[in-house]
Amino acid sequence: xxxxxxxxxxxxxxxxxxxxxxxxxxxxxxxxxxxxxxxxxxxxxxxxxxxxxxxxxxxxxxxxxxxxxxxxxxxxxxxxxxxxxxxxxxxxxxxxxxxxxxxxxxxxxxxxxxxxxxxxxxxxxxxxxxxxxxxxxxxxxxxxxxxxxxxxxxxxxxxxxxxxxxxxxxxxxxxxxxxxxxxxxxxxxxxxxxxxxxxxxxxxxxxxxxxxxxxxxxxxxxxxxxxxxxxxxxxxxxxxxxxxxxxxxxxxxxxxxxxxxxxxxxxxxxxxxxxxxxxxxxxxxxxxxxxxxxxxxxxxxxxxxxxx
Numbered sequence: 001x002x003x004x005x006x007x008x009x010x011x012x013x014x015x016x017x018x019x020x021x022x023x024x025x026x027x028x029x030x031x032x033x034x035x036x037x038x039x040x041x042x043x044x045x046x047x048x049x050x051x052x053x054x055x056x057x058x059x060x061x062x063x064x065x066x067x068x069x070x071x072x073x074x075x076x077x078x079x080x081x082x083x084x085x086x087x088x089x090x091x092x093x094x095x096x097x098x099x100x101x102x103x104x105x106x107x108x109x110x111x112x113x114x115x116x117x118x119x120x121x122x123x124x125x126x127x128x129x130x131x132x133x134x135x136x137x138x139x140x141x142x143x144x145x146x147x148x149x150x151x152x153x154x155x156x157x158x159x160x161x162x163x164x165x166x167x168x169x170x171x172x173x174x175x176x177x178x179x180x181x182x183x184x185x186x187x188x189x190x191x192x193x194x195x196x197x198x199x200x201x202x203x204x205x206x207x208x209x210x211x212x213x214x215x216x217x218x219x220x221x222x223x224x225x226x227x228x229x230x231x232x233x234x235x236x237x238x239x240x241x242x243x244x245x246x247x248x249x250x251x252x253x254x255x256x257x258x259x260x261x262x263x264x265x266x267x268x269x270x271x272x273x274x275x276x277x278x279x280x281x282x283x284x285x286x287x288x289x290x291x292x293x294x295x296x297x298x299x300x301x302x303x304x305x306x307x308x
Contacts (some may be wrong), residue, residue, distance in 0.1 A: 014131065014258070018139045028261040034131045035256040035263035038146045041221040042254075042271040051230050059172045064239030065115060066164040070104040073111075076159050077104070080152070087151035088128050088255075096152060111157050118243025124154030125248070126265065127273055128257040146221075148254065148275035158277035161244070165237070166281055174235050176288050181302030182280040191299045191306075198297060198308060212307040219303035220283060221271040225249045228272075228286045235285060248278065 017024040017033060024030055077096050086092040096103055114120060127148035136143045150158075169175050180186040202209045216222075229246055237245060252268040272279035272286075283302065291298045296307045 013138075014133070015138050017141060019141065027259045028263075031256040031258040031261045031263040033141060034144065034146075034258065035129070035254065035266055037141045038129060038131075038221075038254065038256065039266040039268065041146075041218050042268045044224060044270045045222065049224070049227070051226060056234075057236055058174060058234050059236045061168070061172050062236040062238045063165065063168040064237075064241050066160075066241070068108070068111070068160050068164075070101065070108050072160065073104040073107050073156060074101055076156050080156075084152075085128075085130075085149045087149055087154070088126055089123070089151050089153075091152055093152055107153065107156065110153075111160065114157065115240055115244060118240045118247060120157075120244060120248040121154070122251055122253075124151050124157070125252045126151075127252070127254045127275070128262075129254045130257055146254070146256075146274060148273040149257070150273065150276055155277055158248075161241075161248075162277050162281055165241075165278075169235065169281075169285070172236065174288070175284055176291055176300065178291050178298050179284060179288070179300045181300065181304075182284055188301050191301060195299060195306070195308065209308060214305040214307070216287075216303040216305075219287075220274050220279065223271050223283060223286050225270060228282060231285055231288070232282075235288075245278075245282075249282075 014030065017030055019033060024033060077093075080093045080097070082093045082097060084093055127150050129146045129148055131144040132147050134143055134145050175183070180188060180191050199209045228249065229242070232245060233242060249272075252273065253265045254268055254273075255265050256263045272282045280302070287300070287303065290300065290305070294307070299306045299308070
C-alpha cells in the first residue's frame with residue numbers, strides 16, 4: 001500500500017549479483033550481464049540435425065492470407081490492459097485507447113501492407129527484456145527468466161495473426177489433444193481430472209501405474225527457427241502467411257531494461273519471445289509431434305510433459 005501511495009513505478013527487487021565471485025551492484029552492468037546471459041540461451045545448439053526432405057503435409061487445407069477489419073482492430077485495442085508496459089517506442093495502451101477508432105484505419109493499412117508483403121517490421125521485433133526471478137538464489141543469473149516488452153502496435157498485429165492461425169489449426173485438428181497449454185477452454189485442471197480417472201481405473205483393475213514427469217530446460221529460448229518453419233509448412237501455413245511468420249522470427253533483437261538502465265541491443269538467433277502473443281502458439285506447433293510413436297499415455301502443458 002505504501003509503495004502505491006508513494007510511487008506507481010515498480011522497481012525490480014534484484015540484489016547484487018554474484019558473477020565470478022564478484023559482487024555486481026551497478027544497474028547498468030547488471031543489465032549487460034543479464035542481456036549477455038539471456039542472449040546465450042537464445043542460440044542454436046549445434047548438432048547434426050537437418051530438415052527432412054518430405055513435402056507431405058499433415059492437412060490438405062492451407063492458410064496463406066486472411067481478412068480483418070478496422071472493427072477487429074478496435075476490439076483488440078479495447079480489450080488491452082491500460083496498465084501493461086509499452087515497448088521501446090514509448091507508445092502506451094492508454095494513448096491508443098484515447099485515439100479510439102481514428103487510429104484503426106492507419107493501423108489496418110499498415111497491417112494489410114505487412115501481410116501482402118509478408119513482412120513483419122524490424123522495429124516491432126525489438127524487445128525490452130525484464131528479468132523475472134524464478135526460484136532459489138536471487139544473486140544467481142541462472143535463476144531468472146526473460147520477459148519481453150514489445151511494441152503495442154506490433155502486439156495488436158500479432159493478435160490478429162494469432163486469431164486466424166489458431167482458428168485454422170484447431171478447425172483442422174492440427175494441435176494434439178494431449179496438449180492443454182495455451183489453449184482457450186483447456187487447463188491443467190482437465191489434465192488432473194483425466195489423469196486421476198486413469199489412475200483410479202487402473203487401481204480398480206489391479207494394475208500398476210507409473211509416471212514420469214519431464215520439463216524441457218530453456219524450452220522457449222531454444223526453438224530452432226528452421227525446424228519451426230518446416231513444421232508450420234507441414235501444418236498448411238503457406239504463401240504470404242508463411243513469409244510473414246518467417247519474417248516475424250528473423251532479425252529479432254533485445255536489450256535488458258533494469259531500473260532505467262539499458263544494455264546494448266543484441267541479436268537473437270533462436271527461440272520465441274516470452275511476452276509475445278504469437279510465441280506460445282508457435283511453441284505448441286514446434287513440439288506438437290513430441291508424442292508421436294509413444295505407447296504410453298502422455299499429457300502436455302506447454303513444455304511440461306507427464307507420461308503414464
